Amino acid sequence: MSFDLILFGGTGDLAWRKIMPALFQAFRHGSLPSDGRIVGVARDDLTDEQYRALIKSRFDQVELAKRPSEEEFSRFAALLSFLRMDLANPADYASLAAKLQQRSADVVVMYVATAPTLFTTVCEQIAAAGLNGPQTRVVLEKPLGHDLASNRAINKTVRSVLTEQQIFRIDHYLGKPSVQNLFAMRFGNALFEPLWRREHIANIQITIAEELGVEKRGAFYDSTGALRDMVQNHALQLLCAIGMEPPINSHADAIRDEKLKVLRSLKAWTPETLSQHVVRGQYAAGTMAGEAVPAYRDEKGVNPDSRTETFVALRTEIANWRWAGVPFYIRTGKRMAAADAHIEVNFRPAPHAIFKVPLSSPNVGNRLVINLQPKDGLELHLLAQGADQRPGNGPGKSIPTLAPVQLDLDFDKRFGSGRVGAYERLLLDVIDGRLNLFVRSDEQEEAWRWVEPILDSWNSEPTRPRPYAAGTWGPSAASAMIARDNYCWSEEC
Incomplete structure (x- = not known):
């Protein structure tokens, strides 16, 4: 060809x-x-x-x-x-x-x-x-537009000269091997799907953390911000991959139909949830890898009085029968403590405790961690009894204590580090005309519709983003937000 x-x-x-x-x-x-x-x-x-x-x-x-x-x-x-x-x-x-x-x-x-x-x-x-x-x-x-109106205008113009089958709206996260394996894990195996619901899952956390600042893109980023740059596209596409129902087949529209249902099922924002469940931050000066780095507002091309967010953390829910009541947490930011992107699925504890868990690890439990970068693979965290335990004497003395263990599947080690990268896969898909890993216009518009109340609330309030030191995990308010549900981010547990 x-x-x-x-x-x-x-x-x-x-x-x-x-x-x-x-x-x-x-x-x-x-x-x-x-x-x-x-x-x-x-x-x-x-x-x-x-x-x-x-x-x-x-x-x-x-x-x-x-x-x-x-x-x-x-x-x-x-x-x-x-x-x-x-x-x-x-x-x-x-x-x-x-x-x-x-x-x-x-x-x-x-x-x-x-x-x-x-x-x-x-x-x-x-x-x-x-x-x-x-x-x-x-x-x-991406970003395709600056808000819902501009996104609709772009899509209208593009569709007036091209068919939907000719338009490839790229989101490179969908091309990552780990995201492909997320679909394979869910829909190619019988093990997880029966557990993939509210009865068994307590919460789901999506983290996309970057060590880099704005580099040479200060002027662009200052007009964009973390919500538009990462949440409206990458993070919501990951949420869809986690939350969608099994498609009827592997065709592009079957997959995208199910993702659209997730976006339409996200709980609408209210003034109360906007104030309690959304945190925005902006990095201040700090230290990265032992070197001092400037604050965001001191970066080249950035307005010295900028209110642009470099960090967002939020809590949402998918309002349907599978996920009702399960909180989904998203956080993304620049100049954070590590370059790390992962999805953490936290399962509910056993309904009746007959074992002891060390008091030093109150949040230990079953977790599935889907690593996106820099590591690529799956971790399954379980509880097990150590071989060195001996039965005790007397009532209650012989109750065994459990300790955390994990099964670690490193895709690079298993399949080799020369696997197809995200952009390589997506470019080959464009040449071959495969739309499965590209975003349809109605998906984009629904994502913009959901994030727009957040943008409107930020534009209408006088407060600045919360500062956080470069090299940390963001504002403390993000930890307080998740702690209100008695949960914590992975590095804090």
Whole structure:
């Protein structure tokens, strides 16, 4: 199969950090169709050779295992070319059309790795140039819009020139091997699904913690914030994967129908729950890996008086028969104590205690931890009796004491560290036309509808985000929020 991949924003941060390394890995693994072209598009005035040299220099900054050798890059570079374009200039799309007409590729992928403000312009101009034929697929990065109204406007414009089957709204968390194994664990095994309900699960926690600050994206992040950047998309998609009903089959719409039901079942916000169940924070100066780091408001590109949140923690519930009464906790933040993304499923304790649990570990119990990054795998935490215990004398003296143990499945050790990464998997799915791991427009709109009351409440109140020192786990209010239910975050238990 032949393909042309047009990378709008081809010299940008996302292109060299994620997309190009993913395309190279697919090339290295032999899974990228051999008859392909990758065309970088940007306003820079570059020749093909200069663009190849730029990408080669950028590869020196990716993970060592993902860097190509000289010979590998030489072969990969043969796929690369460059086209200078001003995306606001309709005449430049004629140049793109001419380049694509040099051959008739089976599939044309338009990857729009630009500022969201250009999404509608690019899609409209693609159509005006006659480049929206059935062989065309358009990939849109998040965030898709700034609120519900802008999201609807973008989707309306995009759907006016493309069919839903041509639109690939990417959320790279859905491409992570651990998320794929979450679906496999739930729907490919008989062990967990009977327990996957309110009668057996006490609470579920989703953590997406980053050690990094805003890096060179201060101006972008200051207009976005953690709620838009992480909760509205990544965190809610993980919540859907955990909470959805089994789909009738593995087809894209069957899966996305069930995710949509979860989003529609999330409890609506009230003034009371907004005040008690949502915590926003902003990192202050602190220490990371022994080095002092600045406060968020001292970062380059950030308003010195910024009220943008770099941390969010919230509590919600899925109001249906499976999950009624089970709290779901989400937290995400920058400049936190560790780079760690995981989902923790805490099961209810045994209904009748005939064993003793050490008083030093009052919160020990059965837990399933789905590790997303940096570790990739599953941990099942159980209670067991140690072999060194001896029966005692007298009433109650022989009651055994249980201790925590765990079963640890490390996917990298089991399947090898060379497995398909998130962006690699998703890019190959786009080329093959598989929509299973991409987000439908009604899912996005429902997610925006749910988070918008939070945004509105923050805009209407004069208080600033709660400060937390860089290198910690966020504001203490996040711990107080979960403690009101007599639970705690994993690192505090």
